Amino acid sequence: MADRKSGAGDTVVIKKYANRRLYNTATSAYVTLEDLARMVREGVDFVVYDAKTNDDLTRQILTQIIFEEESRGEALLPVQFLRQLIGFYGGQMQGVLPSYLEMSLDAFTRQQEQMRGQFSKAFGAAPGAGLLDEAVKRNMAMFAEAMKIWPGFNAAGAGRPAAAPPPEQAAADPLDEMRRQMDQMRAQLDSLSGKKGG
Template sequence: MSDTENPVIVKKYANRRLYNTDSSTYVTLEDLAEMVKAGTVFVVNDAKTGEDITRSVLTQIIFEQESKGQNLLPVAFLRQLIPYYGDSLQNLVPGFLEVSLHSFSREQERFRDQMAKTFGAPFEVYEGQVRHNLAMFEQAFRMFLPFANPGKAPPAGSDKPDKNESELETMRRQMAEMKQQLDMLSKKR
């Protein structure tokens, strides 16, 4: 259920256990984090007082994630944020952060596409280049090792000096092309 008008109610008991009233099950902070990622809106109430403690539970989820090494909040950001507590601009900060993150969320698909274009395409180019280079190496080895493929070996005495020279010239040209391509690839890195 992701309807903001009918959020899932989660009760937090004195023993720190969380109870999802919608599914009638006990949940963990990780379960709540997954609910957030899935877009499920929920409210956490203190079971004894009925007080809405959603903010502190969400903050606790962030703390847990940060302590696991999944650092999303840079130290510099935290240091900039702390002075706003008790400041006259304190009431403006939540709205500013919410609008900024909402804008970032709206654009995340575009960011992902851009990252795929930036980092995905070069790998495809390298993959094609590797295939091309392998084909050229195979062709070169076939010229040096005609006995490796007995069905296609030229009959004895049929080799003409002109043919060998043209094959050698073709191979030299292909090797020069491969060298150029390898040089270009090494410059791109």
């Protein structure tokens, strides 16, 4: 893939060299993981390629950024969540989990934006820290509720495989069962979003 320079709205190409240095082809400057984390927060889309092999390293670099943030005391991911996440690798749900997590975080982000908009309308300015903290707590509770309907994330079954389905469900196609669970989760998220937004 050829190098692409970034224009307005384009994806920035970052090259990773053998010496582990990261080079931003849009600005023609070396960058750090901290710089890339700032770009993520600012909504700048980027991809990372190995400078020699041209392999896509974006996922690895984003994972490194999360590791760095967690290491410096900016802990965001609960230990139990990390244990459960690791438990899904190699399992039946590995193919479905990424889209589930992405959809859940999208719903969470939409809720945050709605709340900020409501606060702005009500107070004519950015919300106070206490009000925003309360909104975050409510959203986390909504997220936790949504997680309960997904097998394996249920707090009662933490660290253990989900209970076996009833015999009439056991014969069903696993793909149909996953679709049913996704539909159920979507309905739950929609109903929770309706309650919080209303």
